[in-house]
Amino acid sequence: TEEKSLNFIEQIIEEDIRTGKHEGRVLTRFPPEPNGYLHIGHAKSICLNFGVAQKYGGGTNLRFDDTNPVTEDTEYVESIKNDVQWLGFQWVNEFYASDYFDNLYAFAIDLIKKGLAYVDESTSEQIASLKGTPTEPGTNSPYRDRSVEENLDLFERMKNGEFPEGSRTLRAKIDMAAPNMIMRDPIIYRIKFAHHHRTGDKWCIYPMYDFAHGQSDSIEQITHSICTLEFIPHRDLYDWCIDKLEIFPSKQYEFARLNLTYTVMSKRKLLQLVNEGHVTGWDDPRMPTISGLRRRGYTPESIREFCDRIGIARRDNLIDVSLLEFCVREHLNKIAQRRMVVLDPLKVVITNFPEDTVELCLSENNPEDPNGGMREVPFSREVYIEREDFMENPPKKFFRLAVGQMVRLKSAYIIRCDEAIKDEAGNIIELRCSYLENSKSGNDTSGINVKGTLHWVSVSEALPIEIRQYDRLFKVEDLASAEGDFKDHINPNSLEVITGYAEPSLKEATVDTKIQFVRKGYFCLDTDATPDKLIFNRTVGLKDTWGK
Numbered sequence: 434t435e436e437k438s439l440n441f442i443e444q445i446i447e448e449d450i451r452t453g454k455h456e457g458r459v460l461t462r463f464p465p466e467p468n469g470y471l472h473i474g475h476a477k478s479i480c481l482n483f484g485v486a487q488k489y490g491g492g493t494n495l496r497f498d499d500t501n502p503v504t505e506d507t508e509y510v511e512s513i514k515n516d517v518q519w520l521g522f523q524w525v526n527e528f529y530a531s532d533y534f535d536n537l538y539a540f541a542i543d544l545i546k547k548g549l550a551y552v553d554e555s556t557s558e559q560i561a562s563l564k565g566t567p568t569e570p571g572t573n574s575p576y577r578d579r580s581v582e583e584n585l586d587l588f589e590r591m592k593n594g595e596f597p598e599g600s601r602t603l604r605a606k607i608d609m610a611a612p613n614m615i616m617r618d619p620i621i622y623r624i625k626f627a628h629h630h631r632t633g634d635k636w637c638i639y640p641m642y643d644f645a646h647g648q649s650d651s652i653e654q655i656t657h658s659i660c661t662l663e664f665i666p667h668r669d670l671y672d673w674c675i676d677k678l679e680i681f682p683s684k685q686y687e688f689a690r691l692n693l694t695y696t697v698m699s700k701r702k703l704l705q706l707v708n709e710g711h712v713t714g715w716d717d718p719r720m721p722t723i724s725g726l727r728r729r730g731y732t733p734e735s736i737r738e739f740c741d742r743i744g745i746a747r748r749d750n751l752i753d754v755s756l757l758e759f760c761v762r763e764h765l766n767k768i769a770q771r772r773m774v775v776l777d778p779l780k781v782v783i784t785n786f787p788e789d790t791v792e793l794c795l796s797e798n799n800p801e802d803p804n805g806g807m808r809e810v811p812f813s814r815e816v817y818i819e820r821e822d823f824m825e826n827p828p829k830k831f832f833r834l835a836v837g838q839m840v841r842l843k844s845a846y847i848i849r850c851d852e853a854i855k856d857e858a859g860n861i862i863e864l865r866c867s868y869l870e871n872s873k874s875g876n877d878t879s880g881i882n883v884k885g886t887l888h889w890v891s892v893s894e895a896l897p898i899e900i901r902q903y904d905r906l907f908k909v910e911d912l913a914s915a916e917g918d919f920k921d922h923i924n925p926n927s928l929e930v931i932t933g934y935a936e937p938s939l940k941e942a943t944v945d946t947k948i949q950f951v952r953k954g955y956f957c958l959d960t961d962a963t964p965d966k967l968i969f970n971r972t973v974g975l976k977d978t979w980g981k
């Protein structure tokens with residue numbers, strides 16, 4: 434078998450193991466900010482972080498990056514844990530960056546004592562105006578040369594709540610002429626009188642992301658801190674803090690974030706879709722969230738396969754969402770239970786079949802699975818077939834039903850269409866057919882070969898079900914380069930609700946049952962369903978019909 438080539442992160446890890454760095458230990462982390470639900474982009478990061486650690490005998494911490502008190506919520510924490518586990522991964526430790534607030538405060542004091550941080554009383558506008566430009570150096574703040582004692586005193590008073598929000602910040606004293614603008618005395622602490630979901634009102638100063646992130650990695654002794662490309666300019670500060678604080682040397686590596694066609698991925702935008710009612714919630718089956726994909730009928734295996742296939746890139750790219758659909762289709766084909774459901778019914782009366790008789794037919798649950806077993810499907814004198822499976826004037830190769838033509842009703846009998854009945858307006862409302870008594874599937878002695886096999890349901894036994902058929906949520910392929918607001922591109926027809934007629938065994942479906950509606954696509958029970966009202970989501974069609 435062909436060895437898959439290593440991605441660049443694996444190459445780095447193998448080199449580190451070879452040179453004995455960290456005694457060959459591999460510890461990664463997945464650091465979500467609990468300000469929204471996880472999406473398919475996070476799944477990629479999860480698969481990478483947990484995947485490489487697993488591969489090299491290491492582990493992964495789940496760390497909630499909860500240093501911004503205003504946007505975070507415990508509801509999100511619970512959903513994130515649930516989604517990571519559902520994807521099939523288990524963390525070694527569950528940590529919260531907010532648990533490090535004491536350590537981070539001590540690190541800040543350490544920097545002050547080393548003459549490497551100062552309290553600035555400039556407004557944010559003043560700070561911005563002295564930052565310089567990428568081509569011109571910035572200007573030192575008038576507060577830059579305070580004494581260590583004065584800085585220690587002011588910083589403590591910031592912590593004690595003596596100063597109003599926005600009036601003071603703690604800044605790292607690095608270099609106002611640094612070519613990397615992030616290194617021009619970045620703010621590392623700010624005053625915020627906000628309630629934190631875990632630390633409550635204990636703090637009124639909060640560390641900035643850049644000051645918290647690398648140090649959290651270091652406290653946990655993370656060996657490989659994997660993040661997305663937009664953090665490249667932050668790496669200098671990440672390294673600077675570790676160097677000056679003389680703490681465990683975690684290393685940051687960057688890969689390209691996942692972008693998908695017809696999809697927005699930022700939590701901020703997804704939150705807007707939820708709050709403004711464009712979707713029914715974070716787990717709306719049209720959402721690219723893990724919870725939306727799960728409700729839609731995606732399997733963890735298919736998402737992991739997708740992440741594996743797209744690989745790890747060092748340049749931003751746009752992945753075709755039909756690859757994700759391909760992956761779920763491929764997995765569902767292996768595991769889905771086959772069931773017959775008619776979406777657009779046309780009644781067929783089998784005139785030579787006895788009235789008031791229900792005959793049971795055996796049908797295989799999954800031809801891809803030798804142990805899939807069989808189920809009974811009731812057959813009777815009146816059945817529904819799909820309206821599109823009959824044509825009045827069929828073209829030559831139409832192997833479905835037409836007057837005078839024969840087809841097999843799947844797992845049941847061969848029927849011949851004798852007559853099409855029309856209403857006054859000329860619409861076909863019913864077909865009169867006759868069946869070949871000796872043609873029953875599994876016991877066919879008719880000697881007749883028909884080319885077409887149709888799915889069907891018995892009219893008297895059929896269950897009416899609600900079917901939710903989804904289309905893309907957005908009309909344009911590349912939302913990042915589309916004009917205007919992303920919401921201008923919402924597809925107004927992303928949900929179509931119809932009634933279908935299902936064989937009775939669908940009553941037993943649970944939200945975890947993966948089902949193929951024969952010849953139609955893959956479906957699953959929706960979480961809105963009740964025993965009295967069965968609702969099914971279309972996960973994906975049988976074939977990729979996009980662009981056709």
Ligand code: ATP
Pocket residue numbers: 463464465466467473474475477478498659660661689690691692698699700701
């Ligand atoms: P968003 O912009 O969607 O809010 P984020 O990066 O702010 O994403 P975090 O909660 O900070 O969200 O993300 C946790 C981890 O997931 C980070 O390491 C981040 O790099 C990674 N991640 C987020 N979005 C993607 C994506 N589209 N592709 C790959 N990794 C991602």
Ligand code: MG
Pocket residue numbers: 466
């Ligand atoms: Mg983030």
Ligand code: MG
Pocket residue numbers: 700701
């Ligand atoms: Mg974000």
